[in-house]
Amino acid sequence: MPQFANIAVSILFDGLAYAMFLFIVSVGLSVTMGLMGFVNLAHGAFAMAGGYVVVSLTRNLGLGLIPSLIISAIVVGAVSVFFERGLYRRLYKATDLEQVMMTIGLAFMAIATATYFYGPIPKSVPLPQWLQGDVNLGFRTFPSYRAFLIAVGAVLIAVLWYGFERTNIGAKIRAAVDNRRMAESVGINVDLLFTLTFAVGSGLAALGGGLAIQLLGLSPSFAVIYLVLFLIVVAVGGLGSLKGTLLAALVLGIFDTAGKYLFADAGGFFIYAVTVAVLLVKPAGFYGREQ
Amino acid sequence: MAANSDAIGPHRAAARERAAQYLLRRHRFTWAEALPWVIALACFFLFPGRMVFGNQLLIWLMFAVSLDLILGYAGIVTLGHAAFFGIGAYAVGLGAAKLGWTEPISGLFAAALLAALVGFISGWFLLRYRGLTLLMLTLATAIMLQEALNLRSDFSGGYDGLPGLTFKPLLGLFDYDLYGHVNYIYVLIVLAIVFNLVRRIVYSPFGQALTGIRENVRRMHAIGSPVHRRLVTVYTIAAGIAGVAGALFTQTNAYVTLSVFDFDNSAKVMIMLILGGTGRLYGAFIGTVVYMVLEDYFSKLSPTFWQFGIGLLLVVAVLFAPRGVLGLIEDAGRFLSRRKP
Amino acid sequence: MTAALQVESLNRSFGALRVARDIDLALERGARRALIGPNGAGKTTLINLITGVLAPSSGRVLLDGADITTTSQAERARRGLARTFQINQLFRGLTVLENLCMTIGERDGNCNNLWRPAGAKRAVIDEALGHLDALRLTDDALKLVRELPYGRQRLVEIAIALTQKPRVLLLDEPAAGVPSSESHLILDVVARLDPDIAILIIEHDMDVVMRFAKEITVLVQGAVLTQGTPAEIMADEQVRAVYLGQEGHKVRHG
Numbered sequence: 001m002p003q004f005a006n007i008a009v010s011i012l013f014d015g016l017a018y019a020m021f022l023f024i025v026s027v028g029l030s031v032t033m034g035l036m037g038f039v040n041l042a043h044g045a046f047a048m049a050g051g052y053v054v055v056s057l058t059r060n061l062g063l064g065l066i067p068s069l070i071i072s073a074i075v076v077g078a079v080s081v082f083f084e085r086g087l088y089r090r091l092y093k094a095t096d097l098e099q100v101m102m103t104i105g106l107a108f109m110a111i112a113t114a115t116y117f118y119g120p121i122p123k124s125v126p127l128p129q130w131l132q133g134d135v136n137l138g139f140r141t142f143p144s145y146r147a148f149l150i151a152v153g154a155v156l157i158a159v160l161w162y163g164f165e166r167t168n169i170g171a172k173i174r175a176a177v178d179n180r181r182m183a184e185s186v187g188i189n190v191d192l193l194f195t196l197t198f199a200v201g202s203g204l205a206a207l208g209g210g211l212a213i214q215l216l217g218l219s220p221s222f223a224v225i226y227l228v229l230f231l232i233v234v235a236v237g238g239l240g241s242l243k244g245t246l247l248a249a250l251v252l253g254i255f256d257t258a259g260k261y262l263f264a265d266a267g268g269f270f271i272y273a274v275t276v277a278v279l280l281v282k283p284a285g286f287y288g289r290e291q
Numbered sequence: 292m293a294a295n296s297d298a299i300g301p302h303r304a305a306a307r308e309r310a311a312q313y314l315l316r317r318h319r320f321t322w323a324e325a326l327p328w329v330i331a332l333a334c335f336f337l338f339p340g341r342m343v344f345g346n347q348l349l350i351w352l353m354f355a356v357s358l359d360l361i362l363g364y365a366g367i368v369t370l371g372h373a374a375f376f377g378i379g380a381y382a383v384g385l386g387a388a389k390l391g392w393t394e395p396i397s398g399l400f401a402a403a404l405l406a407a408l409v410g411f412i413s414g415w416f417l418l419r420y421r422g423l424t425l426l427m428l429t430l431a432t433a434i435m436l437q438e439a440l441n442l443r444s445d446f447s448g449g450y451d452g453l454p455g456l457t458f459k460p461l462l463g464l465f466d467y468d469l470y471g472h473v474n475y476i477y478v479l480i481v482l483a484i485v486f487n488l489v490r491r492i493v494y495s496p497f498g499q500a501l502t503g504i505r506e507n508v509r510r511m512h513a514i515g516s517p518v519h520r521r522l523v524t525v526y527t528i529a530a531g532i533a534g535v536a537g538a539l540f541t542q543t544n545a546y547v548t549l550s551v552f553d554f555d556n557s558a559k560v561m562i563m564l565i566l567g568g569t570g571r572l573y574g575a576f577i578g579t580v581v582y583m584v585l586e587d588y589f590s591k592l593s594p595t596f597w598q599f600g601i602g603l604l605l606v607v608a609v610l611f612a613p614r615g616v617l618g619l620i621e622d623a624g625r626f627l628s629r630r631k632p
Numbered sequence: 633m634t635a636a637l638q639v640e641s642l643n644r645s646f647g648a649l650r651v652a653r654d655i656d657l658a659l660e661r662g663a664r665r666a667l668i669g670p671n672g673a674g675k676t677t678l679i680n681l682i683t684g685v686l687a688p689s690s691g692r693v694l695l696d697g698a699d700i701t702t703t704s705q706a707e708r709a710r711r712g713l714a715r716t717f718q719i720n721q722l723f724r725g726l727t728v729l730e731n732l733c734m735t736i737g738e739r740d741g742n743c744n745n746l747w748r749p750a751g752a753k754r755a756v757i758d759e760a761l762g763h764l765d766a767l768r769l770t771d772d773a774l775k776l777v778r779e780l781p782y783g784r785q786r787l788v789e790i791a792i793a794l795t796q797k798p799r800v801l802l803l804d805e806p807a808a809g810v811p812s813s814e815s816h817l818i819l820d821v822v823a824r825l826d827p828d829i830a831i832l833i834i835e836h837d838m839d840v841v842m843r844f845a846k847e848i849t850v851l852v853q854g855a856v857l858t859q860g861t862p863a864e865i866m867a868d869e870q871v872r873a874v875y876l877g878q879e880g881h882k883v884r885h886g
Contacts, residue, residue: 039423090610096422097368098609101565104558105605112599228430228554235427269438272431279431280416283424303770310729310773311757318749496750499734500743506723513683513721514796515709516738524746 009140011258017146019253020153021215025208025226026233027160027245028201034177034240034288036194038088039096041103043205044227045110050076050206051123051218052114058125065128069210077203084198107223114220122217131214145214152211156204157246164242173197177240178289232271236278238288247286318494327576331479335472342471346543348583349478350536355564355575356489357532362561363569364493365525366505367418370426370557371433372533377552378406379534381440381447384547387456388448395458399481399538406534407527414526418519430554437552444549452548456541474543481539485532492528493572501525502570562601566608568615577616634697636661636830637713637800642681642691644854651677652688653855659800659830666841667834669851670874675834676718678851679802683715684708695800710739714798718805718834720789724778728769728788731777732760735795763795767821783814790821801825803833807840819844842866850874 029043050072057068083106091099131148134141164170176183176190184190212218216226229252237248252271259270278285334345354376361367379402386392386401417428440447447453461477492498500521503511511518541547550556559582567578582601589597612619637659644652651674659665667675680686682693684705692701700708723731736756737743751757764770767787772780777788790806806822807815819840825831835841841848841862848865850857852874858865865871 033423087606087610094609094613097362097565098613100368101562102606102609104562105602105609108598108602108605110602112595112602115595115598228434231423232427232431235423239423266438266442269435269442272435272438275431276428276435279420279424279428283420303765306770306773307761307765310761310770311754313774314729314733314757315751315754318751491749492746494749494751495746496734496737496742496748496753497744497746499730499737499750502726503723503734503738506725507721509717510721510723510792511738512685512705513709513715513717514735514738514792515706516743517706521743 011261013142015254015257017149018257019249020149021208021212022233022253023246023249025205026230028204029230030234030245031197031240032201039099041100042106045107045223046076046202047205047209048223051209051213054210055123072210073203073207076206077199080202081199084195111220111223122219125213232275236275236285238285241287244285244287342475346471346474346478349482350539352579353482353536354533354560355579357529358560358564359575360525360529365501369429371429373552373556374433374436375406375530375533376537378409379537380541380547380551383538383541384453388453393459395461395542399535402534402538403531407531410530411527414523418522441549450549456545458542478539566615568617571617574615574617638694640692643689645689651854655856661830662827663830664846665832666845666848673851674854675851676804679804712799714793714796715802716789716793716804720785722777722788727774727776729760729773732763732795735792739796763791767791783810786810800830805834
């Protein structure tokens with residue numbers, strides 16, 4: 001392959017893998033923010049928690065990576081319900097600032113807890129044989145793990161799309177995102193819906209966190225460092241939109257990767273420049289609704 | 292109209308006068324307002340060994356006051372306020388390192404002007420947006436500024452910082468000592484001047500308009516308020532003040548790194564303000580003191596416990612004291628005055 | 633003579649939904665016009681179009697002969713156009729007196745002043761108190777708006793609009809949500825308004841409309857059905873059909 005095309009393909013591939021990670025974690029945040037208008041800055045902490053659960057399951061209990069990922073997602077999703085019912089519920093009518101402050105507080109508590117139990121040094125997970133090394137896709141070889149990440153992402157996108165667009169529950173969620181009061185008056189139990197989406201969103205965040213360990217490393221500060229990115233994806237994609245989150249994740253993931261590949265020093269700049277450019281023109285994001 | 296109401300009786304006239312006096316008197320200084328300054332001076336004499344810490348506290352206080360103007364009074368929620376602190380800090384730092392501009396007081400003015408200019412330009416564009424959009428835009432622009440300076444780390448010193456800055460003695464007379472005594476009084480005086488400025492703005496008709504925008508921006512449009520212009524004005528002023536705080540930071544530390552732009556700092560100052568109570572001038576004082584004293588004590592004990600503690604404090608505060616410590620004091624006051632016969 | 637407010641062929645669509653169709657309306661100085669129509673007819677939308685909250689798809693709005701179709705909400709207010717909202721839009725965390733003082737401040741440009749204290753202008757405070765007196769709100773002057781009962785808040789809503797010293801006043805269901813024991817207060821205020829001001833009032837209660845209005849415009853599905861004097865409107869067959877609908881009894885306020 002010619003050098004230029006080779007680099008382009010690498011960028012696309014890595015960018016796609018990164019975008020899948022961003023999507024998997026951010027989609028839950030986008031739907032819950034779109035549904036309840038609730039600014040949850042602890043979302044990154046759920047992702048971090050998911051990562052640490054996977055670390056414990058694989059290192060301490062010797063479970064395989066795939067089962068650990070699944071268990072982690074389910075456990076974190078289930079636990080998040082307690083947070084939602086016990087804590088978040090009380091702030092649905094509160095101001096944005098109060099929601100921001102409380103969830104930041106939760107994030108801090110989560111980070112401190114993780115530091116206490118796991119220490120500040122980044123952790124890794126043992127990979128099964130078939131995820132190590134490279135995989136040959138015919139015209140080129142690619143890192144197996146990233147290919148795996150892309151595959152998982154694709155499957156999840158299909159599943160989520162189906163759930164969102166084709167099921168009853170998905171229709172209810174879309175209706176409630178569109179117009180909550182109307183949805184309630186038609187008899188949709190928005191509270192229950194929110195608990196459900198919150199649990200699924202948090203579970204997906206945990207999954208994303210677990211998947212990210214190999215890609216980005218896991219330390220307690222994961223919760224806030226990547227939170228900025230998740231928020232950007234959500235803002236650029238548009239609240240409550242699956243399509244928007246995906247598009248934003250792709251655009252931002254690929255731009256960021258390209259930036260880091262091509263302009264090593266200025267790398268971080270691009271993702272923020274793109275964000276500002278999009279938001280200035282479309283303040284509600286790609287598929288958000290104008291207020 | 293007036294003639295009719297007076298005819299209804301002295302009761303009505305008395306109520307009118309009471310109401311008028313309340314508004315006429317509100318801006319006057321009360322004795323209680325001298326308290327923070329008395330305490331600050333007292334600390335100078337009581338804790339001569341803690342003046343470096345005292346310095347930082349006063350600087351953060353100024354930073355928090357500048358945030359209160361836009362967050363507490365105008366209701367602008369931003370995640371990029373540290374950018375202006377950083378601009379002020381680097382204006383002085385680069386001025387001293389590259390241009391030999393070591394005169395401190397003129398450095399303050401330059402920093403304020405530069406930060407205000409950036410505030411004006413960014414505010415003009417960004418303050419057309421609200422909510423999550425504004426949060427993300429302010430955050431992104433602050434990070435971009437940091438990254439841009441990092442790009443030219445040969446120029447800016449990057450995260451390693453600009454070391455070994457020296458500054459001329461204040462007013463040509465007062466040289467700096469290792470223990471920060473001169474610095475403390477210097478910062479305290481600047482803080483007093485800046486705070487008086489903020490206080491005037493808050494009690495002015497313009498300040499009234501800001502609270503109006505915060506309370507109900509739809510209504511403000513409907514009564515003819517040039518909302519965007521007001522927001523840009525206050526944002527510019529707050530940026531200038533944050534710039535002064537940043538400039539003082541560099542001057543008193545004789546050192547500055549890119550970490551002054553960190554999102555951490557934007558979040559930290561917001562937390563201080565919320566804990567103290569927004570939109571009431573002195574909330575910044577209480578919040579900053581509480582936060583920094585606690586942080587100074589606990590983070591030395593164990594940074595992890597401190598982080599957990601501040602997180603817990605935030606959650607508890609939002610649930611039970613959303614209007615901050617000042618709010619609790621006000622509630623207590625109201626409760627006690629209701630008990631009087 | 634130029635009308636105080638003129639609306640020409642005003643149109644507005646949201647996609648396929650036309651909420652305003654070719655609306656023509658003129659308010660003379662001193663007009664007392666009621667805007668009536670079934671729920672969803674687009675009455676509030678029309679007010680939003682006139683005040684600039686919504687931009688029209690086509691058509692013009694003229695204030696005292698000047699084209700204000702593309703001017704901002706705030707600019708229209710400064711030129712003498714005031715409105716009340718159907719649901720109170722007040723400064724709830726501030727006292728009643730401050731609500732009015734701020735309105736005066738914005739009206740007269742005081743609020744551009746960052747330096748002198750707001751309390752320095754006695755005249756402003758006195759004017760605000762004068763308005764409060766007229767509405768019997770003096771005792772509430774130092775109360776926070778959110779502590780007042782809804783009926784009094786509604787009076788504050790109107791007070792703000794009056795404090796703007798408007799030439800054209802648009803009232804959106806001023807008595808809405810007010811317990812009937814208190815609604816007469818509001819209606820008395822409206823009745824006593826300066827005869828020079830052109831007033832357009834959206835109202836459902838026909839008794840109020842009959843008492844207050846010299847002219848009535850009937851809006852149905854975004855279009856003007858008919859305009860005329862109260863007597864003409866009451867006798868109009870089309871209007872009766874629209875209002876009486878299938879029920880065959882008078883439509884009550886709701």
